[in-house]
Amino acid sequence: MKKNFSTEVVLDSFERQNYLRLQSGLNKAQALAHIGHWELDLTDNSLYWSDEVYRIFGLEPQEFGATYGAFLKHIHPDDVGLVNNTYMKSLEEKQGYHVEHRIVRKDGEVGFVEERCEHEFASDGRPLKSIGTVHDITKRKIVENELILASAVFEKMKDGVLITDSNQRIITINRAFSKISGYTLEEIKGKTPHVLSSGWHDTLFYQNLWSEINNNGQYNGEIIDRKKNGELYTAEVNIIALRNKEGALTNYISIVNDISEKKEQEKLIHNLAYFDSLTELPNRVLFEERVISRIPALKRANKKMAILFIDMDNFKNINDTLGHFVGDKFLIEVAKSIKTLLREEDTLARLGGDEFTIILEDIGSIVEIIPIVDRIINKFKTPVEIGDKALYTGISMGISVYPDDGYTYEELIKAADTAMYHVKESGKNNYQFYKEYMNEKITQRMLIENDLRGAISKNELFLEYQPKVNLTTKSVYGMEALIRWSHSSVGLIRPDMFIGIAEDTGQISQIGLWVVKQAVSDTKILHDNGNRLTVSINVSSKQLDDESFVEDICKIVDGIGLEKRYIELEITESHIMKDVKKALSILNELHVKGFNLSIDDFGTGYSSLSYIKKLPAKTIKIDRSFVLDIDKDEDDRSIVAAIIAMARSLGKDVIAEGSETQEHIDTLKHLDCNQVQGYYFSKPLKIDVFKEFIRNFKGEGKAV
Ligand code: C2E
Ligand code: CA
Ligand code: CA
Secondary structure, three states: OOOOHHHHOOOOHHHHHHHHHHHHHHHHHHHHHOEEEEEEEOOOOEEEEOHHHHHHHOOOHHHOOOOHHHHHHOEOHHHHHHHHHHHHHHHHHOOOEEEEEEEEOOOOOEEEEEEEEEEEEOOOOOEEEEEEEEEEOHHHHHHHHHHHHHHHHHHHOOOEEEEEEOOOOEEEEOHHHHHHHOOOHHHHOOOOHHHHEOOOOOHHHHHHHHHHHHHHOEEEEEEEEEOOOOOEEEEEEEEEEEEOOOOOEEEEEEEEEEOHHHHHHHHHHHHHHHEOOOOOOEOHHHHHHHHHHHHHHHHHHOOEEEEEEEEEOOHHHHHHHHOHHHHHHHHHHHHHHHHHHOOOOOEEEEEEOOEEEEEEEEEOOHHHHHHHHHHHHHHOOOOEEEOOEEEOOOEEEEEEEEOOOOOOHHHHHHHHHHHHHHHHHOOOOEEEEOOHHHHHHHHHHHHHHHHHHHHOOOOOEEEEEEEEEEOOOOEEEEEEEEEEEEEOOOEEEOHHHHHHHHHHHOOHHHHHHHHHHHHHHHHHHHHHOOOOOEEEEEOOHHHHHOOOHHHHHHHHHHHHOOOHHHEEEEEEHHHHHHOHHHHHHHHHHHHHHOOEEEEEEEOOOOOOHHHHHHOOOOEEEEOHHHHOOOOOOHHHHHHHHHHHHHHHHOOOEEEEOOOOOHHHHHHHHHOOOOEEEOOOOOOOEEHHHHHHHHHHOOOOOOOO
């Protein structure tokens, strides 16, 4: 083996030294450049490798056969063909070549080399020698391959990637990011990620995001961004702050995952779990969650919350007779109707079957619940219409209030449920509070409703009379009949407690006629004894609705034989105002028959002068509320003065009710109001006591 092709030349010692120096310098240079050189003598097939070639191949000189064939053995098996073909071809074509290929080192490690080669030929064209270089490019290749791999991954990644410089200017995005955001690299390069901002998040959100990145080097979370076409999308993002070895910030990398679809699916699953599919209302689970979640805030704000538990009275019947299809439609309609009666912030839920619940939030006091509850109960007084069917159903409702009836969901729902069952037991179609005292009130109403029917026949009703006094003549000129109910077990019940119920249940007509009969009879007796007083009788507007009212009342009065001009019918101003036209026609009818008419509670009904003029009323009765402070309150005094002036100009009498004190009387006198009624002279009295009163009346009163 030729160790060195130049050794054949005979050198003197100086030349030899110079040569050796040159040789070692060359070796160093080769080592530095990772380039070795070789020569293949084609005449005897001997191969020379420089030290660097041995290093590159990882071989010691004694381990190497130093032939072309031996060389091929150290080429990566997949590249042997390439190397051999390239070499043979170049020899044939008498041209140099350049090839990159892999080698396998002794330890099995794969390296990359770049070879360049030229050939020398004899004058007759015979090949003599191939001379080449081997460049170890392993390091560069590894980096290159990694880059190729990285960019392939970058491009093929399913996640969107956005890379910015340290100033947040976008450097590059991958294909997935383009797909998610709709932007191409050209459109977005150089801009900041702000172009993606949806406006959905507030400043605080971004402050948090940046403080996370600055403190922890990265942020993980969900962001709602905007696509190029304006559409919003929810992205799961991972933003990483990249620093170099010196710790300086170089880039931000955002890895973005569009999870809008996932979100949609989550929503769907959420809906299945939290909403009732029939009515689309919150179901029991969501209802419970809402109740529980509201409690801490209510506690802090010292507010109340009402839980309404509703059960439809007639659902089973509807379902059984008309089938499930109609039953389902019915429930959907019920849900819709109730929903329209609630406020935005209230929750209506369906627990299942025909059971609904409502959360009324932010209740200041229990009183605020009543109008909402009334609206719901009243709504179902008219039928629910499904196709051509009108389905009647009542509602039974139980109400519990946080924190009065319980502090937890369980306590509240149980209380509302219990209250609802009480409603069912006591005749349905109503509501009931869980609270004891509220229950009492409801029970009271039901007791009144039930027992009022028998009150007349049991002789439990009676009248009291309150004198009406003329201040000028200092005489009692009339009286007002006021009804009382002496209940066998409860005791005395005042009209305010039962007149309204009598009106609601239609019993007022009968009761009203009973009052007329009694009052007119009592007055007739007074007349027969020489006391020609007028009697005032209160008439409810519901009685005026009764078509036979005029006829009935006339029959009674005529039967007793009292002149109608001694009878004054008091009708409250607000009742007249409800339907002026109708009131006017019936009042005219009564007027024509000879009755006197009085407008009761005047001042509270917002009447206008023009219509007062048309009313055939003889008297205007100033409401008690204006008299109460008449000696102290300037405004009240002015109102009363105005009413009196107006009444005078229309030729009507004025009477002030509720005159309790000497001061009231003095002020009224001063305002030229001469007719008064009130505790100053007397409370309402039973007829015998009343007779006694007028016998002894000396024109003076004593305040009560
Ligand atoms: P109203 O027609 O305004 O009757 C006057 C009410 O004021 C009576 O209450 C009377 O007792 C009360 N009152 C009289 N003087 C004074 C006073 O100086 N101070 C105060 N604080 N109150 C005074 P009552 O008897 O409880 O009647 C309440 C309401 O019930 C009546 O108000 C009337 O609207 C209705 N009512 C009474 N009897 C009948 C009736 O036979 N038929 C109808 N439809 N309603 C009646
Ligand atoms: Ca009255
Ligand atoms: Ca009154």
